[in-house]
Amino acid sequence: MKTKIISFVLALLMVLSLSSCGVSKADKEEIISAAKELITASYEINEIYFGKGLKTTGKEVLVHTEFEYVDETTGYSSIAVLKEATSKVYTEDYCNDYLYVMAFEGIKSSDDEESAISFPRFREDTKGRLCQIKSAKEDGADLKRTYDFDSIKVESYVRGVATIKIMSLVEGKADETTGEITLKLVKQADGWRLDSPTY
Numbered sequence: 001m002k003t004k005i006i007s008f009v010l011a012l013l014m015v016l017s018l019s020s021c022g023v024s025k026a027d028k029e030e031i032i033s034a035a036k037e038l039i040t041a042s043y044e045i046n047e048i049y050f051g052k053g054l055k056t057t058g059k060e061v062l063v064h065t066e067f068e069y070v071d072e073t074t075g076y077s078s079i080a081v082l083k084e085a086t087s088k089v090y091t092e093d094y095c096n097d098y099l100y101v102m103a104f105e106g107i108k109s110s111d112d113e114e115s116a117i118s119f120p121r122f123r124e125d126t127k128g129r130l131c132q133i134k135s136a137k138e139d140g141a142d143l144k145r146t147y148d149f150d151s152i153k154v155e156s157y158v159r160g161v162a163t164i165k166i167m168s169l170v171e172g173k174a175d176e177t178t179g180e181i182t183l184k185l186v187k188q189a190d191g192w193r194l195d196s197p198t199y
Contacts, residue, residue: 023157031162034192035185036149039166041089043146046199048082049103051143053121053136067123067131078130079104079122091186091193143199144170151180160187161195 023031048054054076056068076082082103086095101107106120123131151167162185168175184195 023154027157027162028154031154031157031164031185031192032152035152035164035166035183038089038185038192038194039147039149039183039198042194042198043143045086045089046143046197048076049086049099049121050141050199052140053132054130056132056134056137061123061125061131063125064123064131066119066135067133069125070122070130070132076130078128079124082122082130087193089194091188091195094193094195141199145175145199146170146172147181147198148174155182161185162187162192 054074055071057071059069061067061069070076076085083095083100086099090099102118103121104123107118119133121133121136123133125131146169148167148169151165153165155163155165157163164183164185165180166183168178168181182196183198185192186195187193
């Protein structure tokens with residue numbers, strides 16, 4: 001009886017191991033291809049949300065003088081357009097739970113508007129035109145992180161969720177501080193999306 005139990009446990013462990021680690025060649029190729037495309041696209045999105053932001057006209061918004069109009073040549077004319085571009089790179093959950101809150105609502109310590117920890121980076125004027133807070137140019141992060149696509153390794157793929165490891169670079173050189181970074185990708189109804197920050 002004891003031998004049978006041990007054999008069963010070993011067989012079960014083997015099955016679990018194969019199901020968690022066994023990623024087909026076709027799946028790996030699809031995941032790696034999606035990761036390259038999404039990470040590349042994320043550089044621009046990261047710059048908009050965390051870096052120096054978008055080019056502005058220098059013209060202040062009358063209602064909110066701490067904001068300036070976004071230059072139309074950037075291709076981003078409204079919050080809806082910006083959200084659409086963002087949703088093509090990051091998952092719905094990551095967008096709604098973090099990016100959109102930070103960028104369009106700001107972060108508050110309470111319900112009181114005066115107690116804001118950070119103000120929204122973007123607003124729209126009364127006509128729906130996109131405006132960006134002036135401080136973005138000075139306070140935005142100096143984003144220099146890129147990734148070595150040749151180093152991508154697919155760690156797992158289970159039920160539409162993949163994890164990869166990839167070497168982080170700063171100004172083209174391996175980042176000794178972070179080294180390899182683990183990123184999560186989720187397969188949504190309309191394709192793969194990043195579920196981890198890449199900035």
